[in-house]
Amino acid sequence: MSAIVAGAASALEKESSNFSGAAAAQTKRGFDFLDLKAQFAAIREEVMQAISGVMESQLFILGKEVRAFEEETAALLGAKHAIACASGSDALMLALMALGIGPGDEVITAPFTFVATGGAIARVGATPVFVDIDPVTFNIDPAKAAEALTSRTRAIMPVHLFGLSADLEPLVKVAKERNVAIIEDAAQAIGARHHGKAVGTIGEFGCFSFFPSKNLGGAGDGGLVTTEDAALAERLQLLRVHGSRKKYHHEILGVNSRLDALQAAILRVKLRHLEAWSQGRQSRAARYGEIFAQANLLQHVTLPQAPEDYYHVYNQYTIRCGRRDELRQHLQQRAIPTEIYYPVSLHLQPAFSYLNYREGQLPVSEAASREVLSLPVFPELSDAQQDSVVAAIADFYLPRS
DSSP states (O other), X not given: OOHHHHHHHHHHHHHHHHHHXXXXXXXXXXXXXXXXXXXXXXXXXXXXXXXHHHHHHTOOBSHHHHHHHHHHHHHHHTOSEEEEESOHHHHHHHHHHHXXXXXXXXXXXXXXXXXXXXXXXXXXXXXXXXXXXXXXXXXXXXXXXXXXXXXXXXXXXOBOGGGOOOOHHHHHHHHHHHTOEEEEEOTTOTTOEEXXXXXXXXXXXXXXXXXXXXXXXXXXXXXXEEESOHHHHHHHHHHTBTTEEETTEESSOOOBOOOBHHHHXXXXXXXXXXXXXXXXXXXXXXXXXHHHHHTTOTTTEEOOXXXXXEEOOOSXXXXXXXXXXXXXXXXXXXXXXXXXXXXSOGGGSGGGGGGOOOTTSSHHHHHHHHHEEEEOOOTTOOHHHHHHHHXXXXXXXXXXX
């Protein structure tokens, strides 16, 4: 083992050994919204061995680790082709570039999502067209998307938000009728399924992120694009390396968007655990449902729901609630971690002000931004931690006299 890896292993071992000792203190000071240290402790030896192999090889850019990760991910998802890249944001942009989408073109998407969705469309010079969402799933409303189609529409970009597939069947139907592409933003949803089929394999492209907080998270940024089309896959491979097939010869103008071999090696380890982690998140989500009901809170909060035959992987467990900001402050005072995804809908963000959307134009998305609150959900979350979350919410809505 190299000195660099040995040093890293020593530091990580010390960090892991301190984890259990910190657990008792955690009950006093609260716990993390996402505990990546707990995940790492369970797979430490596998990860460190994978890192060591790359360090010993000194091959860091693309190469066999990246190819193996692409092949293994494609096999897991049931996709014909998988092309790794530098980030989930780049995955979206590369998919748009591969289709030649640019100035004068429109791409329909939802505004209730991370900025990268609309940002990728704008980065290639196209116009994001935001349409409202379904109030139950938080995903794009297919009927609104169909209404927004024009002669300039080149693609629809549904987001599989929080780990739940968008309603793809009507979107695919209208896309085929109007000869537009479906680019799935599956950044939060690797492993999710729609009527038995993995998200990211239903449209022309599936775009994934491996940001550390994702269900399959790396030790930094990373992304991947899936496609069933061999010609599009070849174009993606060119685009991510400056349009070059032969060194210093450039067939098209591309970008520098390569997944590092170190990230690929780590992700290959984690990929083997992904399904078990997804089931762990589902188990935690199901238990939330039980204890919220037991606490008589269902008249105060709306829990996430998955339509029949959808496989939800719960990258986030997001409730809707009245007096959201007051509740969040109350929970913060009790050391209960929460997050808001997302406090401002994209159509009202200053970065998209040039599109001239107005407040009230997309009311369902705007209401969600005022009412959503995400609670901790990860496989290692304990019953006691979940109980403390729900008890604190009960204290807010049902205070003891």
